[in-house]
Amino acid sequence: MRGQRRLDVAPVFFYLQKLRAFAGPRLYASLAGTIAVSLLEGVGIFLLAPMLGLIGLMDASSGSIPLLSAAAKPLQHLSPEMRLPAVLAVFLILLLGQGLLQRLLANLSARLEQGFIRHLRLELYQGLIRSHWAFFLKRRRSDFIHHATIELPRVSFGVFMCLRLATTLLFTLIQIGFALWLSAPLTLAVLACGLALAAYSRSQLRKSRAIGQETTELMQRYVGGMTDHFNGIKDIKGNRMERQHISWFRALCDRLESNLVQFTRLQSASQFHYKAAASVLIAGFVYFAFAVLHVQAETLVLIVLVFSRLWPKFASLQSNLEQIGQTVPAFRHLRELQQAALAAQEAGLGAAGLGGGDAVRVAQGFELRDVYYRYDREQETYALQAVNLRIPSHRMTAVVGRSGAGKSTLIDVLIGLVQPERGQVLVDGKPLGAGEACELRRSVSYVSQDPFLFHESVRDNLAIAAPDASEAQMWEALRFAAADAFVKRLPEGLDTVLGDRGIRLSGGERQRIVLARAILRDPSVLVLDEATSALDGEREAGIQEALERLRGRMTLIVIAHRLSTIRGADQIIVLDNGAVVQQGGYAQLSEERGGLFGKLLSYQARASG
Ligand SMILES: Nc1ncnc2c1ncn2[C@@H]1O[C@H](COP(=O)(O)OP(=O)(O)OP(=O)(O)O)[C@@H](O)[C@H]1O
Numbered sequence: 001m002r003g004q005r006r007l008d009v010a011p012v013f014f015y016l017q018k019l020r021a022f023a024g025p026r027l028y029a030s031l032a033g034t035i036a037v038s039l040l041e042g043v044g045i046f047l048l049a050p051m052l053g054l055i056g057l058m059d060a061s062s063g064s065i066p067l068l069s070a071a072a073k074p075l076q077h078l079s080p081e082m083r084l085p086a087v088l089a090v091f092l093i094l095l096l097g098q099g100l101l102q103r104l105l106a107n108l109s110a111r112l113e114q115g116f117i118r119h120l121r122l123e124l125y126q127g128l129i130r131s132h133w134a135f136f137l138k139r140r141r142s143d144f145i146h147h148a149t150i151e152l153p154r155v156s157f158g159v160f161m162c163l164r165l166a167t168t169l170l171f172t173l174i175q176i177g178f179a180l181w182l183s184a185p186l187t188l189a190v191l192a193c194g195l196a197l198a199a200y201s202r203s204q205l206r207k208s209r210a211i212g213q214e215t216t217e218l219m220q221r222y223v224g225g226m227t228d229h230f231n232g233i234k235d236i237k238g239n240r241m242e243r244q245h246i247s248w249f250r251a252l253c254d255r256l257e258s259n260l261v262q263f264t265r266l267q268s269a270s271q272f273h274y275k276a277a278a279s280v281l282i283a284g285f286v287y288f289a290f291a292v293l294h295v296q297a298e299t300l301v302l303i304v305l306v307f308s309r310l311w312p313k314f315a316s317l318q319s320n321l322e323q324i325g326q327t328v329p330a331f332r333h334l335r336e337l338q339q340a341a342l343a344a345q346e347a348g349l350g351a352a353g354l355g356g357g358d359a360v361r362v363a364q365g366f367e368l369r370d371v372y373y374r375y376d377r378e379q380e381t382y383a384l385q386a387v388n389l390r391i392p393s394h395r396m397t398a399v400v401g402r403s404g405a406g407k408s409t410l411i412d413v414l415i416g417l418v419q420p421e422r423g424q425v426l427v428d429g430k431p432l433g434a435g436e437a438c439e440l441r442r443s444v445s446y447v448s449q450d451p452f453l454f455h456e457s458v459r460d461n462l463a464i465a466a467p468d469a470s471e472a473q474m475w476e477a478l479r480f481a482a483a484d485a486f487v488k489r490l491p492e493g494l495d496t497v498l499g500d501r502g503i504r505l506s507g508g509e510r511q512r513i514v515l516a517r518a519i520l521r522d523p524s525v526l527v528l529d530e531a532t533s534a535l536d537g538e539r540e541a542g543i544q545e546a547l548e549r550l551r552g553r554m555t556l557i558v559i560a561h562r563l564s565t566i567r568g569a570d571q572i573i574v575l576d577n578g579a580v581v582q583q584g585g586y587a588q589l590s591e592e593r594g595g596l597f598g599k600l601l602s603y604q605a606r607a608s609g
Pocket residue numbers: 137375376383401402403404405406407408409410
């Protein structure tokens with residue numbers, strides 16, 4: 001519990017170092033520029049004193065204010081009527097210089113900030129996309145969106161807030177030095193008051209961090225909920241569940257509102273306390289300096305001037321610290337995700353592995369030797385157990401079994417998406433390690449149960465698999481997948497945009513385009529996981545015939561529930577509870593007495609009869 005209450009600043013330093021590595025000398029230029037602007041502002045203020053002297057408000061030559069008489073000396077060489085314009089001209093040059101520098105700095109900071117966000121985005125995206133499949137199995141997809149869209153900008157904001165804190169701190173120190181020079185006892189008194197507020201500041205910081213943690217959790221729920229609800233909008237509408245969802249959403253929005261208001265209240269309370277303390281202090285100091293210490297009026301003016309600038313720095317330090325405190329949880333969450341992704345990088349998918357290269361052709365086939373796999377090592381149940389099988393190349397192998405038998409898991413192990421817990425996968429007699437799996441998948445086309453199309457044109461959706469494919473090759477692939485006729489009928493043919501704002505396709509149409517995309521890659525291994533389940537009998541038969549023609553060219557692995565579609569398979573593997581229970585040709589398996597395949601066949605015959 002104590003550990004949780006401490007402010008963990010390691011993740012903050014982690015991202016500060018990232019900024020330093022990213023920005024290099026530009027970072028120091030920006031910091032130096034900020035300090036220069038503050039100093040120019042300070043000098044400008046300091047020049048007010050001779051100005052006040054010139055218009056007779058104070059005696060600049062009295063020597064009671066350090067530096068003031070030195071600053072006033074050059075003015076002695078000018079005629080009295082030229083002195084005020086000269087001081088004003090210097091004042092103007094200083095302010096204009098400061099303005100110009102500020103403009104340059106604003107541009108530099110924007111470039112740095114946006115560049116850093118771009119750098120972080122790219123790093124996060126690449127880290128995630130290069131992680132192995134098991135990494136994604138354990139996490140909610142919406143969490144990635146949440147980190148990329150909400151936590152990442154918070155982190156970037158926090159990093160730049162740290163820089164602002166550093167420059168404010170530096171300038172505060174300069175001001176403290178200056179104030180000490182003017183009047184050590186009064187400055188020490190102000191510092192003592194400032195330190196007394198430090199305890200208060202700590203408790204405010206802890207509160208900021210707690211609010212920030214709640215913001216992260218609420219936003220995570222918000223993004224997760226929105227993603228789920230709009231993915232499942234048809235179920236919501238079809239089952240009249242709008243009311244429940246609206247009340248869920250309303251409750252969450254209420255909590256978000258109060259969380260954000262709470263932070264503003266915390267900040268405004270601190271600022272008010274600093275202001276109140278400032279008023280009391282200034283009044284007290286003026287009285288003490290004037291009535292007790294009997295300091296001169298001009299010293300008093302400068303003290304008020306300096307303190308009225310110094311104290312707001314304490315207040316803004318406090319505000320910066322609270323804002324950083326509020327973003328600390330985002331730093332922690334983003335770093336944890338990035339580190340987890342880094343630890344889950346898929347071997348062979350480094351920057352070099354993402355490039356082209358010759359795809360491996362599977363010449364002899366796959367072999368699984370005593371393979372075990374389970375999704376959760378703390379659970380006893382295995383998704384695959386003691387699996388021994390061979391899948392010859394250039395043949396069609398079908399995998400069947402009840403729902404949940406382990407068919408999709410078997411494919412994942414075969415193409416190296418996950419590594420078996422025990423046992424071995426061999427491709428052409430060689431063990432399939434994580435590195436080889438990446439190579440292998442260059443030559444695998446995998447069509448999943450839930451085919452996915454990007455929100456792009458048909459052409460782009462095909463080209464993503466085979467960027468060099470010609471238009472003629474695209475049409476050939478579409479013809480193969482019995483998709484050519486409907487694509488021709490689309491308003492802009494190959495260039496029609498698919499998806500939400502474009503044309504919505506039926507489940508079967510989507511499957512056919514994804515199948516065309518899979519074929520266009522000219523893979524060595526084509527895996528179809530229930531890839532034709534949404535097609536009508538006639539179209540499915542057409543695709544079966546086309547697959548027959550592919551048989552000599554590539555290795556076909558097909559998962560099918562409709563057993564009639566795998567009549568032509570060279571080999572059928574029957575899985576039950578993660579184990580292979582039967583293996584052989586269609587005719588052989590259908591005749592095996594008491595076998596699961598025979599049972600599945602008779603269930604289907606009854607269902608369709
Ligand atoms: N991501 C996952 N996390 C935990 N368990 C999982 C996960 N995916 C699958 N399982 C479990 O592993 C077992 C095998 O699942 P798998 O998806 O391989 O079956 P399947 O035969 O392909 O089923 P279906 O025909 O319904 O698609 C099931 O018990 C399932 O609940």
